Amino acid sequence: MTPAQKVQEQFAPEILEAHVFRGDEMITIRASALRAVAQFLKETPELDFNFLMDLTAVDYLFYAGGRIAKEWRFEVVYHFFSLKYNHRMRIKVALDEKNPEVDSLCDLWACANWYEREVWDMFGIRFKGHPNCKRILMYEAFQGHPLRKDYPVNKRQPLIGPQI
Amino acid sequence: MTPSHASANFFTSKLTDALGWARKFSIFQYPFVTACCGMEYMATNASHYDQDRFGAGFPRFSPRQSDVLFVVGTISQKIAPVLKTVYDQMCEPKWVVAFGVCTCTGGFYDNYATVMGIDTIIPVDIYIPGCPPRPENVIDGLIKLQEKIQKGEQSRGLYDPRLKTGRPAGMQQGYSIEGQIKHREP
Amino acid sequence: MLEYVGILFAFLFAWAMAIVLLTIPKFLAPQFPSPAKSKPFECGMKPFALPGGKAPVHFYIVAMLFIVFDVELVFLFPWAVVFRSLGVFGLAEMAVFIGFVVLGLFYVLKKKALEWE
Amino acid sequence: MTETRSMLLNVGPSHPATHGVIRLIMELDGEKIKGVEVEIGYLHRAFEKMCETVMYTQCFPYTDRLNYVSPLINNVGFALSVEKLLGIDIPLRAKYIRVIMSEISRVTDHLTCIGATAMELGAMSVFLYMMQAREYLYELIEDVTGARLTVSYVRIGGVKADLTQGFADKAFGKIEQVRQVLIEVDDLLTRNRIFFDRMKDVGRISPEEAISYGITGPFLRSTGIAYDVRKASPYLIYDRLDFDVPTGTTGDNLDRYFVRMAEMEQSLRMVEQCLQQIPDGPIAGDLTGCIIPAAQMVDRGKMGQTQEFIEDEVTTDPTLQGSTRKYYGAINAMRKDVVLPAKEDTYGNIEGLMNHFKLVMYGHGLCPPAGEAYFPVEGANGELGFYIVSDGRDKPWRVRVRPPCFAIMAALPKCLIGGMMADLVPTFGSVNMIAGELDR
Numbered sequence: 001m002t003p004a005q006k007v008q009e010q011f012a013p014e015i016l017e018a019h020v021f022r023g024d025e026m027i028t029i030r031a032s033a034l035r036a037v038a039q040f041l042k043e044t045p046e047l048d049f050n051f052l053m054d055l056t057a058v059d060y061l062f063y064a065g066g067r068i069a070k071e072w073r074f075e076v077v078y079h080f081f082s083l084k085y086n087h088r089m090r091i092k093v094a095l096d097e098k099n100p101e102v103d104s105l106c107d108l109w110a111c112a113n114w115y116e117r118e119v120w121d122m123f124g125i126r127f128k129g130h131p132n133c134k135r136i137l138m139y140e141a142f143q144g145h146p147l148r149k150d151y152p153v154n155k156r157q158p159l160i161g162p163q164i
Numbered sequence: 165m166t167p168s169h170a171s172a173n174f175f176t177s178k179l180t181d182a183l184g185w186a187r188k189f190s191i192f193q194y195p196f197v198t199a200c201c202g203m204e205y206m207a208t209n210a211s212h213y214d215q216d217r218f219g220a221g222f223p224r225f226s227p228r229q230s231d232v233l234f235v236v237g238t239i240s241q242k243i244a245p246v247l248k249t250v251y252d253q254m255c256e257p258k259w260v261v262a263f264g265v266c267t268c269t270g271g272f273y274d275n276y277a278t279v280m281g282i283d284t285i286i287p288v289d290i291y292i293p294g295c296p297p298r299p300e301n302v303i304d305g306l307i308k309l310q311e312k313i314q315k316g317e318q319s320r321g322l323y324d325p326r327l328k329t330g331r332p333a334g335m336q337q338g339y340s341i342e343g344q345i346k347h348r349e350p
Numbered sequence: 351m352l353e354y355v356g357i358l359f360a361f362l363f364a365w366a367m368a369i370v371l372l373t374i375p376k377f378l379a380p381q382f383p384s385p386a387k388s389k390p391f392e393c394g395m396k397p398f399a400l401p402g403g404k405a406p407v408h409f410y411i412v413a414m415l416f417i418v419f420d421v422e423l424v425f426l427f428p429w430a431v432v433f434r435s436l437g438v439f440g441l442a443e444m445a446v447f448i449g450f451v452v453l454g455l456f457y458v459l460k461k462k463a464l465e466w467e
Numbered sequence: 468m469t470e471t472r473s474m475l476l477n478v479g480p481s482h483p484a485t486h487g488v489i490r491l492i493m494e495l496d497g498e499k500i501k502g503v504e505v506e507i508g509y510l511h512r513a514f515e516k517m518c519e520t521v522m523y524t525q526c527f528p529y530t531d532r533l534n535y536v537s538p539l540i541n542n543v544g545f546a547l548s549v550e551k552l553l554g555i556d557i558p559l560r561a562k563y564i565r566v567i568m569s570e571i572s573r574v575t576d577h578l579t580c581i582g583a584t585a586m587e588l589g590a591m592s593v594f595l596y597m598m599q600a601r602e603y604l605y606e607l608i609e610d611v612t613g614a615r616l617t618v619s620y621v622r623i624g625g626v627k628a629d630l631t632q633g634f635a636d637k638a639f640g641k642i643e644q645v646r647q648v649l650i651e652v653d654d655l656l657t658r659n660r661i662f663f664d665r666m667k668d669v670g671r672i673s674p675e676e677a678i679s680y681g682i683t684g685p686f687l688r689s690t691g692i693a694y695d696v697r698k699a700s701p702y703l704i705y706d707r708l709d710f711d712v713p714t715g716t717t718g719d720n721l722d723r724y725f726v727r728m729a730e731m732e733q734s735l736r737m738v739e740q741c742l743q744q745i746p747d748g749p750i751a752g753d754l755t756g757c758i759i760p761a762a763q764m765v766d767r768g769k770m771g772q773t774q775e776f777i778e779d780e781v782t783t784d785p786t787l788q789g790s791t792r793k794y795y796g797a798i799n800a801m802r803k804d805v806v807l808p809a810k811e812d813t814y815g816n817i818e819g820l821m822n823h824f825k826l827v828m829y830g831h832g833l834c835p836p837a838g839e840a841y842f843p844v845e846g847a848n849g850e851l852g853f854y855i856v857s858d859g860r861d862k863p864w865r866v867r868v869r870p871p872c873f874a875i876m877a878a879l880p881k882c883l884i885g886g887m888m889a890d891l892v893p894t895f896g897s898v899n900m901i902a903g904e905l906d907r
Contacts, residue, residue, distance in 0.1 A: 196481055196487070197486070197487040198487050198488050198509070198510050198902065199488075199510055199512075199532070199535065199902060199903055200532050200535035200616060200617065200903060202486075202487065203535060203536060203579070203616050204615070204616060206579070206583075206598060207598060207601070207602065207605070207615075209598075210594070210595055210598030210599065210602070211595045211598065211599055212598070212599060212602045225482070225483045237487075237510070238510060238512055240508075240509060240510055240511055240512060240906075242508055242509050242511065243480055243481075243488065243509040243510070246479070246480050246481055246509075247481075250481055272517075272528065272529075273512045273513065273517065275512070275513040275516055275517055276513060276516070277511050277512055277513040278512055278513070295617055296616055296617065298615070
């Protein structure tokens, strides 16, 4: 029983997609189910995912030039790791374009605080329940979210110096 | 008294030379270190490629006590105002050394987050290219700086990036064409 | 009277040196005062509180203790000059003096004045 | 009624204690730190956005500027992640070379970290000894890769060039010199009263807090948890090398110093084992041999005498780094759609030329299948993971770096609050924050 099968069996209705690619199990779930899944992964003794290794997001706007269809635009990707069982798990949360919002995991794992601030800063995805969701990498006066696919790479908003 | 070259009579030219000589061998540098060039700056300061042989071995971490501003490593848009404030708070006579290609022209980080060359915000005296420049390059840059100090020159003037000391306005534009993502229609 | 001339010259030389070093930059170094240059330096950012605000009392205590032991040190200098001629009597006298100050040190340590609580 | 107010102090971006790019807003009660707010992002250079605008092989120069103190580990991490995406395996000798260079790069990282911490505590000579030791290792790296710091040496499917001739015994000599320096520094620092008191019980963190913050690497091992990616999920050939994972007990600065010193010893031991076990392939050094000048080969090609060309070697233009076919098979995976052909084939015959063309032309390049892969590697500060999403075209869709020192910086207030203002310096030194990796 790999962790992915346990999660699938537990949260069957919530799961949009689940597949294995190059040995990595990944499950895509709806945004509403995230807190329950995270609680489940952390508390159940035989899973015991005590490490939230990485939390990031991917923007699938116009993915692969339109050849591969994607119903949703954003995916927030969580990488979990268990120290005791030494196994890994990837949970992806699908978010559409209109109001990308997902629950915050700050109270389960302390590192989620900064990761979520960075995802908000780079992608503009809101995290409900985050203590202070400010920008972490860019400066406050920056407009827009740079890692979105529709933000051109060298559109500068300089604080001082020439306005190029 | 900015030393002028036009009709420097015997006394002032001798004094300028003496001043230049004195300043040349006692460079107190403010290492404004941010990124990978910092590693080569450490190597240049350490005993193998010793910078102290040229009198520049003593970094001062306050702009009040330093006369050369070593800008080492990429300058992002967020830290540009800090660099400008530190430059303004340095006492005269002051020189600026752009250490590494990120400070000279922004290097290969032609994106929304990087200042493409610090001479768009402060006047620069010596450009040391290289990513990171080898310690020998740095020492060569230092010697060129010393010659400039000996002659008493200083890249002066308001840093109006478009006209006096900044690069020509054309060069200011985001001149990399290839790296740009064509605007995607959803 | 003659031997005091040395001290006078030392005094004058000190003043002369101070005055010269303070005025030379006025002539030789270029002056470009600017509003940014006059603001206090706080690592390149706008300072939160301008200097001259209130300081905690611990600094004051540590400063006072330093003064006490520094003055004691100053009294040792004249003794060092006539150390040979005073002989054992001088030593005893100074031992008493230093003893009192060390007593003070123990009192300070017991009262935890140097701790930073 | 006396009203006491704490003092807000800016230990700002351009400060020697914060290595130049971190801003700490400290709430001080005299000398005691009551509150810390960490502000980062002063060296954000948009690594992830730049990787989306260049092809896969062009990402390597960006990766060695992530953790620029141990650049080779980033290269290896990125290459392994793309190779996992492609599902290819690389020859054994290339694996050994990658491990050797990674371990040398890890030692330079620890040397810089401990040297900088000691210098900030006033031990100037230890800094100079450590920089001297780092110069020895930079010489080794420079022999193989050509550059001291920004090496861009690893390629997808192998490495750029083989080890140079006589690299093994030169490496043994250098490792011995570095060991001498480590012994000297150990004598200088470990029993030094000032160093000991400044580092003991300063910046402590408990194992539960470390796990909750997702901290890995020497910072976690100093709290007693022996988690090391090279042992937990061994990649390349770490399962063949015997090395142990040093751990501390209390999780304070002194334990992190001991863990890093012991790890350097382990890394040097690993390099020596690798140099003994490495399968000998032809060394790139000897360029002589019966080779036909390129011009003469072209004439014979025009006249159709091309059967025996494949085996013949061609004197390529000396500026083209000479012959690469000799060691080609040993250090590159035999995949035509991934790895560039050897120099002789590119200039010698039409198959090599077409292969080279297909790989370097814009739009054709190396196209992994659409999908995503996450590959964790043991960086110098902790687990360095590359999460790459590809859309089947030649440019990566998304490259995400899991920065090891990001989690440690998030836990910095935990280590600082309660300490004195002067404890900021050794704690920040032992955090070994590298801005390139933190702000990407």
